[in-house]
Amino acid sequence: MTEAKMIVQHNALHQGAGRFYRSLQKSIDKLTREPLGMLGFAVLALLILVAIFAPWIAPYSPITQNLPQALQPPSWTHLAGTDEFGRDILSRLIYGARITIQTVLSVTVIVGPVGLIIGVVAGFAGGRTDAILMRATDIVLSFPSLILALAFAAALGAGLGTAIIAISLTGWPPIARLARAEALIVRNTDYVAAARLYGASPLRLLFLYIAPMCIPSVVVRLTMNMAGIILTAAALGFLGLGAQPPSPEWGAMISSGRKFMIDNWWVAVMPGIAILLTSLAFNLVGDALRDLLDPRHARS
Amino acid sequence: MIEVENLEVAFGKGGNLKQVVKAVSFSVARGESLGIVGESGCGKSTVLRSLAGLDRHWTGRISLNRQSVDKNRTIEQLLLAQMVFQDPYGSIHPRHRIERVLAEPVRAMKKGGGWDRVPKALERVGLPAGFAERFPHELSGGQRQRVAIARALVLEPQILLLDEPTSALDVSVQAEVLNLLSDLREQQGLTYVLVSHDLSVIAHMCDRALVMKDGVFVDELDRADLQAGRTHAEYSAVLFQSSFL
Amino acid sequence: MQEFNLKELGKRAIQLLVSLFVLLTVTFVIGRVLPADPVGAIVGELADPAAFEAMRQRLGLDLPLYQQFFLYIKALLHGDLGTAILTGNPVMQDLSTAFPATLELATLAVIISTVVGVPLGMAAAIFRDTLIDRIARVLSLVGHSIPVFWFGIVGLVIFYAGLSWVGGPGRVDTYLEGLVEPKTGLLLIDSLLAGDTEVFWSAVNHIILPACILAYSAMAYITRMTRSFTLEQLNQDYVVAARAKGASSSRIVIGHILPNIAVQLITVLAISYGSLLEGAVVTEIVFSWPGIGQYMTNALMIGDMNAVVAGTLVIGLIFMVLNFLADLAYVLLDPRTREAS
Amino acid sequence: ATPNDQLVIGTSLVQVLSLDPQQGVDAKTIEILTNTYDRLVYTDNQNGNVIAPQLAEKWDVTEDSITFHLREAKFASGNPVTAKDVVFSLVRLMKLDQASAANFKTAGYSAANIESMVSAPDDRTFRIQFPKTVTPDALLYRMSMGVASVVDSVEVQKHVNNGDYGNEWLRTNTAGSGPFTLRRWTPNDLVMLEANKDYWQGVPTLRRVIMRHVPESQAARLMLERGDIDIANALSASDIGYFQNKDGFVIDRVQTGGFYVLSMNAGRKELADPLVRKAIANSIDYAGIEKTIVGAYGRARNVPVPVDWAGAIKNPDWGFHPEEAKKMLAEAGYPNGFDLTLKVVSQAPRVDMATAIQANLAEVGIRVTIQQGNGADIVAAHRARDFDLLIPQTSAYMPTALGALDNFAYNPDNSAEAKNAGNFVWRSAWDIPEISKLRDEANAERDATRRQALVTEIQEKFIAAGPAVLPMFERFEPIALNKRVIGYSGHPMGMTRVNKITKSDAQ
Amino acid sequence: MPVPDSTSILTVRNLNVNFARSTLKAVDGVSFTLGAERLGIVGESGSGKSTLGRAIMKLLPNSAKIEAEALEFAGTSLGEASEKQMRKLRGNEMALIMQDPRYSLNPVLSIGNQVAEAAKLHLGLGKAAAYKAAAGMLERVRIADVERTMRLYPHQISGGMGQRVMIAMMLLAKPRLVIADEPTSALDVSVRGDVLKLLDELVTENNSGLILISHDIRMVAAFCQRILVMYKGRVVENLVRLEDAQHPYTRGLVAAMPNPRHPVRRLQVLDRPSIDAAEVRS
Numbered sequence A: 001m002t003e004a005k006m007i008v009q010h011n012a013l014h015q016g017a018g019r020f021y022r023s024l025q026k027s028i029d030k031l032t033r034e035p036l037g038m039l040g041f042a043v044l045a046l047l048i049l050v051a052i053f054a055p056w057i058a059p060y061s062p063i064t065q066n067l068p069q070a071l072q073p074p075s076w077t078h079l080a081g082t083d084e085f086g087r088d089i090l091s092r093l094i095y096g097a098r099i100t101i102q103t104v105l106s107v108t109v110i111v112g113p114v115g116l117i118i119g120v121v122a123g124f125a126g127g128r129t130d131a132i133l134m135r136a137t138d139i140v141l142s143f144p145s146l147i148l149a150l151a152f153a154a155a156l157g158a159g160l161g162t163a164i165i166a167i168s169l170t171g172w173p174p175i176a177r178l179a180r181a182e183a184l185i186v187r188n189t190d191y192v193a194a195a196r197l198y199g200a201s202p203l204r205l206l207f208l209y210i211a212p213m214c215i216p217s218v219v220v221r222l223t224m225n226m227a228g229i230i231l232t233a234a235a236l237g238f239l240g241l242g243a244q245p246p247s248p249e250w251g252a253m254i255s256s257g258r259k260f261m262i263d264n265w266w267v268a269v270m271p272g273i274a275i276l277l278t279s280l281a282f283n284l285v286g287d288a289l290r291d292l293l294d295p296r297h298a299r300s
Numbered sequence B: 001m002i003e004v005e006n007l008e009v010a011f012g013k014g015g016n017l018k019q020v021v022k023a024v025s026f027s028v029a030r031g032e033s034l035g036i037v038g039e040s041g042c043g044k045s046t047v048l049r050s051l052a053g054l055d056r057h058w059t060g061r062i063s064l065n066r067q068s069v070d071k072n073r074t075i076e077q078l079l080l081a082q083m084v085f086q087d088p089y090g091s092i093h094p095r096h097r098i099e100r101v102l103a104e105p106v107r108a109m110k111k112g113g114g115w116d117r118v119p120k121a122l123e124r125v126g127l128p129a130g131f132a133e134r135f136p137h138e139l140s141g142g143q144r145q146r147v148a149i150a151r152a153l154v155l156e157p158q159i160l161l162l163d164e165p166t167s168a169l170d171v172s173v174q175a176e177v178l179n180l181l182s183d184l185r186e187q188q189g190l191t192y193v194l195v196s197h198d199l200s201v202i203a204h205m206c207d208r209a210l211v212m213k214d215g216v217f218v219d220e221l222d223r224a225d226l227q228a229g230r231t232h233a234e235y236s237a238v239l240f241q242s243s244f245l
Numbered sequence C: 001m002q003e004f005n006l007k008e009l010g011k012r013a014i015q016l017l018v019s020l021f022v023l024l025t026v027t028f029v030i031g032r033v034l035p036a037d038p039v040g041a042i043v044g045e046l047a048d049p050a051a052f053e054a055m056r057q058r059l060g061l062d063l064p065l066y067q068q069f070f071l072y073i074k075a076l077l078h079g080d081l082g083t084a085i086l087t088g089n090p091v092m093q094d095l096s097t098a099f100p101a102t103l104e105l106a107t108l109a110v111i112i113s114t115v116v117g118v119p120l121g122m123a124a125a126i127f128r129d130t131l132i133d134r135i136a137r138v139l140s141l142v143g144h145s146i147p148v149f150w151f152g153i154v155g156l157v158i159f160y161a162g163l164s165w166v167g168g169p170g171r172v173d174t175y176l177e178g179l180v181e182p183k184t185g186l187l188l189i190d191s192l193l194a195g196d197t198e199v200f201w202s203a204v205n206h207i208i209l210p211a212c213i214l215a216y217s218a219m220a221y222i223t224r225m226t227r228s229f230t231l232e233q234l235n236q237d238y239v240v241a242a243r244a245k246g247a248s249s250s251r252i253v254i255g256h257i258l259p260n261i262a263v264q265l266i267t268v269l270a271i272s273y274g275s276l277l278e279g280a281v282v283t284e285i286v287f288s289w290p291g292i293g294q295y296m297t298n299a300l301m302i303g304d305m306n307a308v309v310a311g312t313l314v315i316g317l318i319f320m321v322l323n324f325l326a327d328l329a330y331v332l333l334d335p336r337t338r339e340a341s
Numbered sequence D: 001a002t003p004n005d006q007l008v009i010g011t012s013l014v015q016v017l018s019l020d021p022q023q024g025v026d027a028k029t030i031e032i033l034t035n036t037y038d039r040l041v042y043t044d045n046q047n048g049n050v051i052a053p054q055l056a057e058k059w060d061v062t063e064d065s066i067t068f069h070l071r072e073a074k075f076a077s078g079n080p081v082t083a084k085d086v087v088f089s090l091v092r093l094m095k096l097d098q099a100s101a102a103n104f105k106t107a108g109y110s111a112a113n114i115e116s117m118v119s120a121p122d123d124r125t126f127r128i129q130f131p132k133t134v135t136p137d138a139l140l141y142r143m144s145m146g147v148a149s150v151v152d153s154v155e156v157q158k159h160v161n162n163g164d165y166g167n168e169w170l171r172t173n174t175a176g177s178g179p180f181t182l183r184r185w186t187p188n189d190l191v192m193l194e195a196n197k198d199y200w201q202g203v204p205t206l207r208r209v210i211m212r213h214v215p216e217s218q219a220a221r222l223m224l225e226r227g228d229i230d231i232a233n234a235l236s237a238s239d240i241g242y243f244q245n246k247d248g249f250v251i252d253r254v255q256t257g258g259f260y261v262l263s264m265n266a267g268r269k270e271l272a273d274p275l276v277r278k279a280i281a282n283s284i285d286y287a288g289i290e291k292t293i294v295g296a297y298g299r300a301r302n303v304p305v306p307v308d309w310a311g312a313i314k315n316p317d318w319g320f321h322p323e324e325a326k327k328m329l330a331e332a333g334y335p336n337g338f339d340l341t342l343k344v345v346s347q348a349p350r351v352d353m354a355t356a357i358q359a360n361l362a363e364v365g366i367r368v369t370i371q372q373g374n375g376a377d378i379v380a381a382h383r384a385r386d387f388d389l390l391i392p393q394t395s396a397y398m399p400t401a402l403g404a405l406d407n408f409a410y411n412p413d414n415s416a417e418a419k420n421a422g423n424f425v426w427r428s429a430w431d432i433p434e435i436s437k438l439r440d441e442a443n444a445e446r447d448a449t450r451r452q453a454l455v456t457e458i459q460e461k462f463i464a465a466g467p468a469v470l471p472m473f474e475r476f477e478p479i480a481l482n483k484r485v486i487g488y489s490g491h492p493m494g495m496t497r498v499n500k501i502t503k504s505d506a507q
Numbered sequence E: 001m002p003v004p005d006s007t008s009i010l011t012v013r014n015l016n017v018n019f020a021r022s023t024l025k026a027v028d029g030v031s032f033t034l035g036a037e038r039l040g041i042v043g044e045s046g047s048g049k050s051t052l053g054r055a056i057m058k059l060l061p062n063s064a065k066i067e068a069e070a071l072e073f074a075g076t077s078l079g080e081a082s083e084k085q086m087r088k089l090r091g092n093e094m095a096l097i098m099q100d101p102r103y104s105l106n107p108v109l110s111i112g113n114q115v116a117e118a119a120k121l122h123l124g125l126g127k128a129a130a131y132k133a134a135a136g137m138l139e140r141v142r143i144a145d146v147e148r149t150m151r152l153y154p155h156q157i158s159g160g161m162g163q164r165v166m167i168a169m170m171l172l173a174k175p176r177l178v179i180a181d182e183p184t185s186a187l188d189v190s191v192r193g194d195v196l197k198l199l200d201e202l203v204t205e206n207n208s209g210l211i212l213i214s215h216d217i218r219m220v221a222a223f224c225q226r227i228l229v230m231y232k233g234r235v236v237e238n239l240v241r242l243e244d245a246q247h248p249y250t251r252g253l254v255a256a257m258p259n260p261r262h263p264v265r266r267l268q269v270l271d272r273p274s275i276d277a278a279e280v281r282s
């Protein structure tokens, strides 16, 4: 490689970094004008930090029981009180953040690509492929979702993994529909026509031209779905099919805490607050992402 | 360069069949610039899209560069003609940087990386090399249309099909783009088919113009006719009258 | 145009049937390959293996899967959905009591969430980025983020135990049970038909809290969608044109925007309604509501696949029919699609 | 508030699957059957669970049979109750051959021999033969069980459908002579019983009894507190605790004679070792769990006979002794512990017990993974010996030490081929030939003192063997009642009659 | 009927419009008066033409800040008028005709309904009477089969017809001021003339003032009595005849248009720096 070429590349690298930096700057700029979105990002960041540093932050072990200390109201020793086994609720919430994030991310990682690909392929291919894929989507959609989840939990044995699969199984159709709707629009744009003119192959069109246009709205939808995932996990927990004890999954915590709601409100309220804050944050982030990524549907 | 015989295009099926283009024939010589004018919906774009190979609903015969082409084009046939679209906002992928936009045709045709051709392509349409790193939304309408033209030219086609390339642009910007197109044709001897509803644009750019109404050509005007406002059909007379109010 | 619609209708009907068949097959297969064994639930935990075998034979569960499927389809074609292992009744009979309970609750919930959610969403859009918008957003988000059973119990504590405003769990006060002969299965309607106002008011009293709570959780989606539909319309030129005409804001909202978003709204409402009709198991459990969600969940728990398959079919059918109706509404309400030539 | 002539019971009807008296065994089902059918004899808590006459006025016990003399009574259909009906009912029980027949099977009756064992010399006389040596008491207790309910044979014969003994019809209908008749049963909603005006003991004081499905304990608690139900019998331990000191309510803590059990699969390598089993038994904080989790539902006890029953031995000194337990494990060759799964029905209080046990065992190095499941799943796993640890519950078919021991001390053939999945001990693959033999002897023994000696010996051997079916808590069914309800006394097997119950005015 | 003061229907003095978050003024110190005449406003895209038109109607979104020394319409000060007062004026005394009938007619309401709504709002008519008034007006704009057309929906009629409907709807109440914002730019050239002629007719008949906004400088020159040229929110020129144009921007604009009667090899392009320089100087 010649010196000059290297310098050019070097410069390009700098420019690349600069470009990235600039667009990041721009995004952050936009965000700062959206205080609610900022708040959402901040809460999520905090949550992730808490999840990562759980062992250092949590004042107690999340699973060690202390039966004589059961059902203590919030106090300075137990900021969020203790549950029916005398476990410190705050510590459980802190550790639970890990599980909750893991659940939400796993479902999202399954549902996002599956929904996106099915939707985009259906929208792009049209005709019979579209009809078949969309009918399949309709069928899954018309399945009573909790029943399907229950069936899977029954088949594979209760547990968080099963819950994730079950939630994912019923979670992709809305994403697929959304992606298809987007793909249908994008398919008819002039830039796709132009790409056909220079001989781009269908796969190239699909992955380089159409899918990238559907991703933002899919991402936005996914972030907003996250609250729903936590809730479905809670409903499965209610029926005993979610995370298994002693795992401090929030949904399981709130659903086992409900048995004490009247006398010991904190057992169910504390995880409720955690879920509420998190899903609020996800929704705010979703809204903010919509502004950033998806100018077509942007709020202003 | 282009020969079209009995081109018919119909959309829909059965009771919904709609004959959009009705048995039109025309030819364009190498280096010539042909204009097609007509009202909205008369079938101008459809003719152009059939020529380019985007629509597959046509019957008849199309030959490009003395070679009869089919509905499914080979890479070589695609290379003959490229198209520039009306809307500069919609014809460039909003998430691709300009360098990618310009390199894509080459890459899609598996003719190399394509990145090396970007500076030249930009230069050819009079854009600074720095634009390569921008996204389309960072460009003005006129600049985008230049990029679209550059993209069409990257593959070195001999024919450029222009579908209302300036109707989304301001007069002042339109002038720049039209000038660019004239220059390019002069320099490279391209063959143009230019579709527009604006007679003055056609008159400025074209050696010959066809007037289209309801899927058929009702009139043919040469450069002199255009300048003098001479027409041979009632419809084109109306068109002239209202165009130059 | 008439002909076109009929043809399209026929096509949709066939698609519906095919979809239902696939749904049936899938549910059936899922049901039969599940490890849950209904035999144990019937003959009891302490029975001998021989008794198990005998019962398995009696239920036809010893046959190969395809034969079971074949027999099922055959019976289905005679309108027989089988007998529920759970209750010993024909499944159809069970569903005809469980489903109306859910229908009643879901319908009321959808009405409430529409009546509140749509205006709220529109207000949020019209007064975008104001306090109203923020309140609407947070309010609906809270509904979207807290489990229903949580609200259910809190609601009972406050409005039933505390304030005595509403009736407790169940569909009517217990001593009024069985006074009204079920005709439609919808207690509110049956009691009116029978002219029994006491039962009617008691039923109203009992349904209002679960309906409101379900409505609240459904409202989040409706409000959000209404808001974004309205925002989209507000940017349209015809709104400016209407204002230029001198129309007042309320006239524009009701007379111009609402008809335009009606079609999209109906689709959203159909989806919400459909998912409510699946039965909200958790709400039904908290409110002792004998609906289809509880029925199906219990059936699934003991592996009563006749009940589960039939229930799924009914729910699937309803979902698809709702979708179909939404599409039909599209054709009827939107002049642009009405003349689809 | 509820009307004075109606009794409303808030309960969970999930397990009510069949109202066929020769089929249904679930406690809530039994409560319905108790009130819609009569049996020849009955027991109840108020008379100390002694056998008392019901349809039979009196009976004569001989060496090889019991002869019952029936009183004049009518079925709800108007048909007279005859000895033929009794014969029909018992034949029906054995021929249907469901789990409900298990207790008669252990006594030696079977589908093959039943017709030769029961007879109706005349309409008023019913005779039943002892098949093998069973004490008359044990047979009488069996005759008082729900499965021995007398059904209206004339009515049932009308509904027989390809040899099902009318099972299909009887699942959803009643054909008895009890104080109440079934008016309506909607699954997961309610069961409504209406007074039988012609009942031979006189018209029931209550016009109507309603059992309402209230699966959520906190909701049931609010309803009871508000007076919208009179009795709640499916409350969580903490909600029972709430009513314990509350004015206007009483708790009836019904002793079932059964246990919450930790079943260990002795077929698993680690659990085959009695030392390991004893180590496990010694790492559970029974007292702590009783206090904070099980509450009114249980009482810590490791001997399979309730502590206050005649013939019960003292509890061994088992409890949360992690140091000892660790030593035992080390001795057994597991100084670093091992991994186990624990299967449990997702139902309070068993899930919570499991969670507590999990934490307890963790302290001695046994790492437990909990797998919740619905009843059917867990039972199937239990029957298939497909588990490491599992928490089932038992009940005693009669209120004597032998009745309580039945589930724990008997496994005639431990081989896998025996497929004796109905047997509780077999499921744990715990081979106890010696104890089984003792139990057979005790069952046949008519001399009370010798029987007592045998019973004591069984219990001691049981403890010494390091039980693979480890009793943890005596099982109670706490029932919360509004004080308005007068005369309700919970029955150990759920056979509570409500025809004499009265209600005082609401406050 | 008092004779209207034809010299000034609308007075605009030093009108400024700012959009929130943007420091640039979309309309920058615009002043003019309008009598019963045809005034054209031209300028390139984004020069503030539509904003000016809507500012006069007070139809700008809330994010827009309007300031003016005077904004008077037939004696009333629009600047101080409440929304309620404005509502009485809009469609009644002053009308706005918009560019594209495809978007500015409500797609789900029938034509009849939409035109009748204007009658209901301003003529105080009942349902039947409003329909009759609407039918009459549609006839005035030379719609062929009025009865049938009134039952149609916007997507079922052609662009030219749509624009006539729009005109009928807006001019029903015989407003004193008509603002037409690019009324023909979505139309085919062949019907453009018709629509303009019709507009002119109605305006003359009512003795109203017309503001015609367009970027087609040649069309405006042919149609209007006076032309304002806008550039970057400012009025840079006030012309009676196109040939008198002084400002480099106006001249550049005229020259940039291809004209078949004066063919040139290359079109002239705007020299923005020099225009901006000229702006600074003035």
Ligand SMILES: Nc1ncnc2c1ncn2[C@@H]1O[C@H](COP(=O)(O)OP(=O)(O)OP(=O)(O)O)[C@@H](O)[C@H]1O
Residues within 6 Å of the ligand: B011, B012, B018, B020, B038, B039, B040, B041, B042, B043, B044, B045, B046, B047, B197
């Ligand atoms: N894919 C298609 N399916 C059905 N009809 C079509 C399709 N494409 C075009 N048409 C119809 O064909 C006719 C001609 O369309 P075309 O786009 O060629 O018109 P045009 O002359 O380019 O008009 P414009 O000036 O508005 O661009 C129109 O009536 C249009 O509705």
Ligand SMILES: Nc1ncnc2c1ncn2[C@@H]1O[C@H](COP(=O)(O)OP(=O)(O)OP(=O)(O)O)[C@@H](O)[C@H]1O
Residues within 6 Å of the ligand: E019, E020, E022, E026, E043, E044, E045, E046, E047, E048, E049, E050, E051, E052, E061, E063, E215
């Ligand atoms: N709602 C708005 N919010 C923010 N800026 C706006 C808004 N509407 C218009 N603008 C800005 O005001 C300026 C003038 O816009 P306007 O629409 O008046 O231009 P115009 O002359 O009508 O252009 P065109 O010929 O394209 O219609 C532009 O820079 C535009 O970006």
Ligand SMILES: [Mg+2]
Residues within 6 Å of the ligand: B044, B045, B046, B163
């Ligand atoms: Mg076109």
Ligand SMILES: [Mg+2]
Residues within 6 Å of the ligand: E049, E050, E051
């Ligand atoms: Mg404009």
Ligand code: NI
Residues within 6 Å of the ligand: B220, B221, B222, B225, B230, B232
């Ligand atoms: Ni000529």
